[in-house]
Amino acid sequence: MTNNIKEKRETQKEIKSGYVCIVGKPNVGKSTLINNLLNIKASIVSPKPQTTRVNIYGYTIKEIDNKIIQLVLIDTPGYHKPVNILGQNMIKHIELALNEADVILMIIDATTPLADEDFLFINLLKEKFNNKNIILAINKIDKLENRNLALTIIEEMNSYGLFKEIVPISAIKNENIDKLIKVISNYLPYNDYLIDPKDKQPFIGNLKFFIAEVIREKILLFTHQELPYKTAVFVEQIEERKNDLIYIGATIFVEKESQRAIIIGKNGQMIKKIGKSAREELEFILKKRVYLDLWVKEKENWTSKLDFIQSIGY
Numbered sequence: 001m002t003n004n005i006k007e008k009r010e011t012q013k014e015i016k017s018g019y020v021c022i023v024g025k026p027n028v029g030k031s032t033l034i035n036n037l038l039n040i041k042a043s044i045v046s047p048k049p050q051t052t053r054v055n056i057y058g059y060t061i062k063e064i065d066n067k068i069i070q071l072v073l074i075d076t077p078g079y080h081k082p083v084n085i086l087g088q089n090m091i092k093h094i095e096l097a098l099n100e101a102d103v104i105l106m107i108i109d110a111t112t113p114l115a116d117e118d119f120l121f122i123n124l125l126k127e128k129f130n131n132k133n134i135i136l137a138i139n140k141i142d143k144l145e146n147r148n149l150a151l152t153i154i155e156e157m158n159s160y161g162l163f164k165e166i167v168p169i170s171a172i173k174n175e176n177i178d179k180l181i182k183v184i185s186n187y188l189p190y191n192d193y194l195i196d197p198k199d200k201q202p203f204i205g206n207l208k209f210f211i212a213e214v215i216r217e218k219i220l221l222f223t224h225q226e227l228p229y230k231t232a233v234f235v236e237q238i239e240e241r242k243n244d245l246i247y248i249g250a251t252i253f254v255e256k257e258s259q260r261a262i263i264i265g266k267n268g269q270m271i272k273k274i275g276k277s278a279r280e281e282l283e284f285i286l287k288k289r290v291y292l293d294l295w296v297k298e299k300e301n302w303t304s305k306l307d308f309i310q311s312i313g314y
């Protein structure tokens, strides 16, 4: 085969593309899945619910069965009953993504029984988004002692008559992810690229916001009770310095003085731990040395102040 013919054959491959929004209750593994699909860290992950606060966009190209698949992915906050303006904004983000989606990918956790939030969300999908292609992924199957349980869950979820397909997966162990992409591709509407495939930026985000998120991820990891839900991070300054060093100045906001004391810790040990862990990860991602300057400020009742929430990007 001459090169010319070979090239022509390659470009004749079928292309499928579309917007896929990843939704579901908190902590089911939505952000873990988008990171897996993008093959980079775009969205922070933590063992605590309500980690993601805004929609995170990314795109990727996969090739399966001689078909080129371009997914424009949206990771969303976990669906929950909001208790403040921050929570209300999170729900607005989810609705925005649902409206944008060609395919809605709902995630549930195979290891926990369905909760109120799952039922509320299923009702929302039934009432407002039944005309869209809705696929269900049952995540965390790696944690199932008895894999047959996945079949029972599939049967139960089928009874809602809502899902076009149901796929058991493990986002962490990369199980059945190719199958999931293949299933999604059957419902993608376009037969062309949505984003120029030469565009090498898989994660459509803002660096300052991403750095703030990495810092917040460490706070989620090391602090407990209400603190993770009352913490906001804002990067004030990023400055390239000599010898491949980046200076990053960021403020951690909390609602009360007592929370400020916990974040700082005895002899400043907690803030040191958060700073060290964030700095190490940022150095790995940015491939540069990082000097991370962290301040902790009290901003009374910020989770109910719309102006502040918007100024910080949530």
Ligand SMILES: Nc1nc2c(ncn2[C@@H]2O[C@H](COP(=O)(O)OP(=O)(O)OP(=O)(O)O)[C@@H](O)[C@H]2O)c(=O)[nH]1
Binding pocket: 025, 026, 027, 028, 029, 030, 031, 032, 033, 044, 045, 046, 047, 048, 049, 050, 051, 052, 053, 076, 077, 078, 079, 139, 140, 141, 142, 143, 169, 170, 171, 172, 173
């Ligand atoms: N065992 C196992 N754990 C998983 C899997 N996927 C995610 N997790 C864990 O589940 C927890 C929550 O993961 P996230 O990706 O932050 O969940 P999320 O749905 O984005 O959560 P919110 O942003 O709070 O809505 C983390 O501790 C993950 O490591 C999986 O496939 N298997």
Ligand SMILES: [Mg+2]
Binding pocket: 030, 031, 032, 043, 044, 045, 051, 052, 076, 077, 078
């Ligand atoms: Mg998340």
